Amino acid sequence: MADHGARDHATWSASATARNVHCAGALTLAQFAPPQRESIHSARGTACHQIAEKCLRTGVDASSFLGEIEKTKEREIEIDEELVNSAQEYVDYCRSLNPDIMKSGVHEQRWIEQKFDLSALGTPFDAGGTGDFVCYDPRHKTLEIVDLKNGMGVVDVNENPQLRTYGLGALLAHPDLDVERVTVTIVQPRAPHKDGRIRSETFHVADLIDWTADLLKAMQRSKQAMDEHAAANGNTVLLDEWRDKWLKPGKCTFCPVEGSCPALKRDAMSVAAVWFDDMDQPRLGNAALDTDPASLNRDLNMIPMLEDWIKARRALAHSMAEQGVEFEDHMLVDKIGNRKWADDTAPLVMAMQENGVDPFAEPKLLSPAQLEKLLGSKRKALIEPFVVREVTGTNLVSRTKTTRSAAKTKAETYFEAQP
16 A cells, blocks of 8 residues: 655656646745645545555445544544545546446556656656556557545646646556557545536547647756756845746645745735835835725735735744744744543533433533533533543744743654653
């Protein structure tokens, strides 16, 4: 089985192709990106891929993993109904490919989690990725690459650079196959789309070869950007020129340097200047804000850029703080989750029954809030010994606006755990 959480990505990874083609300088800045935290959404996607792979390799269904724990890079994910449903829809599609060929005795060839690289093309740096499922249909001379996406953000299959890179990689990995057409398929169970949750694009190999020429040109642009950045050697004027030449915001989602991108900062500052009259000590200008529709329309167009930049800066600072970086005016504090019962509820049930209260609402135990309401204000303290509030993460807050104690960084937590 592939260890999905521990995978190393190529310098030019298939998943970043769209961004790198659009913004030639993104690959350069990615070299300086801080360590990336694994979000809960990313971890759930990884867990979904892991159980799907196990299903395809062993023949079991995804439901057999319900309630089990899948370990990812930084988390442990309990497999729930949603993950089971997503994985099964993908598995069913992969298993259904070309059943008529199987019956006729002409067996297609299949590969699960196949790694590939583009080095045979003479790329300026290592480039490649992993195809979730690759299938060859010899009767129609078609090579199909199936990509499972567990996210809810709708992904367009048509002319998708990531999928075309997968198709190219699969083609290079199997030079012995007689391929005329390539099909790329997205299985996205959680994202409703007018073309369905499973959608494909098919193109001739000749079209893929034409696209490959454009891909190599984009790689050369990124290599030139990388070389010019190194030649600037930290010179501020030259780096500003480099920024204006090579950075092109627009496909920043999932970019590891979104929070530190100088082009995004430049654009955000230019937008903020419309409302703030001093960028060193920013404050809203004294003039009344325009209320006419044209001015509001202008502001509505500009605000998302500023919001995205602020969000990215907060995320970067939070990530750095969790790695041990200290900020003079800000610190980490624990994020406390909602109340829930301690693991052993038997003492709670006994205590409630002794006080004449039934803690159950068939078929399950009442929540802390529900039982508190049932007990009334004079007796609600009875539940406190049985309630826990778990730490669910951290927040980065201003030191002057909180009375809470500082939370431990990941580094501190790690070293405390060592024997």
